[in-house]
Amino acid sequence: MPILETVGLAKRFGGIAATNEVSLAVEKGARQALIGPNGAGKTTFINLLTGVLKPTGGRILLNGADITALDPHHRVRLGMARTFQINQLFADLTPIESIGLAVSERAGGGGDWWRRVGGRATITREIAAIVERFGLTDVMRERTAVLPYGKQRLLEIALAFACRPRLLLLDEPAAGVPEAERHELLATIAALPKDVTVLLIEHDMDLVFSFADRISVLVNGALFADGAPDEVARDPRVKAVYLGEESDV
């Protein structure tokens, strides 16, 4: 059974089909990439998967359970977490607090109003492990707003990771990261544990082909091609779409 499956998923904004009957499956443990030219509806698709937008048709199944009608935070509980293409961080909190918050929520203590944050050893241990994994140790006590952009991008992934997802949706994780900070970010993504399934939305073809074991192509809101990286790379129609886009730029 795939970890994630969409069945005829659709989203119309007025007369425009931003997501057009997409039926996509992501297998457990996969490293799948979702690519497509600008305006293909990739971010809309992610927003549908995570519940930020409500679909106008179709269903979303997570581990076989229908989650189409669930609120975003319920989907997180069920093991699906995401990052954002444009940083969505807690500007006034430090990385320790932000990660501590996500870990507390995941551990079921998020509504606890009596105990101090980080008062449980299991929680602090998990926070420390995440801070270390994402290379945030030296900035963990600083306000998020003043962190270098590369560190903010790492925190963006760390927050999703702190939800201990079975399925992690990465929305253009490397977008805008300067060359000098890029290597650390890509290495961190490559080192994500194998039991976490990753669906990567990306523009950067180098990253896609070095990372993904399966590639799905979205064009005009519809699933256009889907297969192993070399198959997709050879597909003349995919080439045409990308060449067409590049001549626009």
Place this chain on the structure above:
Amino acid sequence: MTQLEEEVAGFFVRRGRWSPLEIAFWILALASIWLLPSEHLILTETAILALFALSLDLILGFAGIISLGHAAFFGFGAYFTGLVAKYGIVNEPVLALLLAGLAAAALGFATSFLVLRGSDLTRIMVTLGIALVLYELANRYDNITGGANGLQGVDIHPILGRFSFDLYGHTAYAYCLVVLFLLFLLARRIVRSPFGLSLVALKDNPLRAEAVGIPVNARMVAIYTIAAGYAGVAGALLTQTTAFCSLDVLSFERSADLLLVLIIGGTGYLYGGLIGAVIFKFMQDWLANLTPQYWQFWIGLVLVLIVLVGRERVTGWTRSLHHMIFPRLLAMPESRKKRREIAARRGIGRVGGAASDGH
């Protein structure tokens, strides 16, 4: 435990620690019982206003919910206490206080669903509307509330059957201060809990808060309910210490003054309402002595000046206060130069803000 784990644990321990300034604040408050006996009447009013402002700070400063009708809960608690005392149902103050808090919290819970959605502007209008409705209900059903004449015959017994209220406000002040301190301790505990941190997070970025699994609406309902309970207790204190209750407990001015108190004192660090209440009350008292008829003119002028000096500078100085009191909780605001450097270093991208529905 590794060194990093210890550092993380240590960070949270320091985050919850009492700072010397906090301790000094409460020692001064306690000392005022003996040092300023002649001021106990105004200090009683100040303590009540401080508790009321603390209540608004919980929703405004932590969860980012603005209200221009917070007097609804204050007035509800005040009338509730007055009525149960008048009809001899509960005359003992501490029990009445608890019940009034619960009753106001119930009203808060019932109306919280109206403030979940929408912008600041809709929240201002909805909260204002609720307070106006309650005001007019109290005005219309004057057979119950006494209407414009106020609620007469409120019989308040001694606290716990032992401490009677006196004309000079000595008992009243000690009583209000104890209640304020206990509820402050509770609020301090709440904002340092995972629940409290999740409020700061959902105020900062609701989209992300939801995306890390925080049930944003449920959390807002919870804090709104708690804050309403706090306001109800403050209203109950007013009725108990004056043995009277009139329509002005529900008035628009009371809600508006409360926002002034928080503008003066700052939000989001719990002491804003307390410090703001002291400044507001003593400024009001001083101006009223100076010009009994036109003191509101001066209050207005001060308000305009505060805003003219610049929102940034005001939040700047409250941030400095915040920083002095809780250095670990919030870093200092960056200077303009530093901010430019940071912006340059960061290049593109930003923190917070609305979701982009790009490509």
